[in-house]
Amino acid sequence: MSSTTTSSPRLIVITGASSGIGLATAQKLSALGHPLLLLARRLDRMQALKLPNALCVPLDICDRAAFVAAVASAEAQFGPVDAIINNAGVMLLGEVSTQDPEQWDRMFDVNVKGLLNGVHAVSAGMVARRTGTIINVGSVAGHKAFPNHVAYVGSKFAVHGLTENLREEMSAHNVRVVTIAPGAVETELLGHTTDEGIKTGYHAWKESMGGVVLSADDVAAAICYAYQQPQGVCIREIVLAATRQQA
Ligand code: NDP
Numbered sequence: 001m002s003s004t005t006t007s008s009p010r011l012i013v014i015t016g017a018s019s020g021i022g023l024a025t026a027q028k029l030s031a032l033g034h035p036l037l038l039l040a041r042r043l044d045r046m047q048a049l050k051l052p053n054a055l056c057v058p059l060d061i062c063d064r065a066a067f068v069a070a071v072a073s074a075e076a077q078f079g080p081v082d083a084i085i086n087n088a089g090v091m092l093l094g095e096v097s098t099q100d101p102e103q104w105d106r107m108f109d110v111n112v113k114g115l116l117n118g119v120h121a122v123s124a125g126m127v128a129r130r131t132g133t134i135i136n137v138g139s140v141a142g143h144k145a146f147p148n149h150v151a152y153v154g155s156k157f158a159v160h161g162l163t164e165n166l167r168e169e170m171s172a173h174n175v176r177v178v179t180i181a182p183g184a185v186e187t188e189l190l191g192h193t194t195d196e197g198i199k200t201g202y203h204a205w206k207e208s209m210g211g212v213v214l215s216a217d218d219v220a221a222a223i224c225y226a227y228q229q230p231q232g233v234c235i236r237e238i239v240l241a242a243t244r245q246q247a
Pocket of ligand 1: 090
């Protein structure tokens with residue numbers, strides 16, 4: 001099934017393509033034949049995928065001008081963007097009374113403002129073409145609180161709120177907007193948290209589910225499912241978690 005009316009798969013932008021969910025999504029969408037613009041800071045990781053028709057650009061998504069320029073380069077090579085997967089994110093867990101506030105800044109800069117930079121880079125073109133898909137990766141932590149997650153939960157609630165509002169705004173232009181909200185996924189995400197006690201607790205929480213959480217491939221499959229619907233069908237949100245994840 002294709003989301004487009006033409007036979008050739010169109011350009012898709014993926015942020016955070018160097019690891020985890022973004023990397024798995026890049027592999028799946030490439031296998032479906034899509035040209036890709038892959039964005040993350042670690043260029044070597046994206047190049048190592050050796051995907052055909054993939055422009056890999058080392059980028060901090062907080063750099064709005066560089067983001068816009070990267071999309072323009074990809075469009076010059078592959079034609080208009082049909083979808084963006086705003087996936088890049090950071091999770092720096094901490095107890096708010098002791099956490100370095102710079103970690104809050106980082107999470108809101110990347111998870112919220114960086115994601116909005118992605119929306120900015122593609123939305124005007126999609127509106128003009130009256131087609132397109134914007135998929136924002138939120139979290140179960142965009143629906144409910146977890147211990148030591150205050151700023152992260154705040155950033156993900158922001159993603160869910162702005163995505164729903166964006167969906168309403170874009171619907172008049174025939175542009176789909178989708179929230180993907182995963183529970184715990186086995187990726188590098190926890191690795192950037194600096195508090196070792198919190199990391200240990202997080203691992204213990206995963207073990208309480210039998211050590212089996214979602215894989216990055218599971219989430220990539222949900223993203224592809226939403227994208228592969230006809231343009232007239234908008235899967236507004238997919239919330240998915242390991243069966244044994246209670247919270
Ligand atoms: P990973 O840490 O494996 O991947 C995060 C990706 O984001 C990396 O490719 C990283 O690339 C990129 N990234 C981080 N900061 C920036 C930046 N400033 N500019 C560009 N790219 C950046 O984690 P996941 O795959 O798990 O995370 C993907 C998304 O899924 C995130 O939004 C996360 O919040 C969300 N999520 C994850 C869950 C989980 O349990 N893992 C659960 C729910 C949601 P690089 O370092 O090369 O720049």
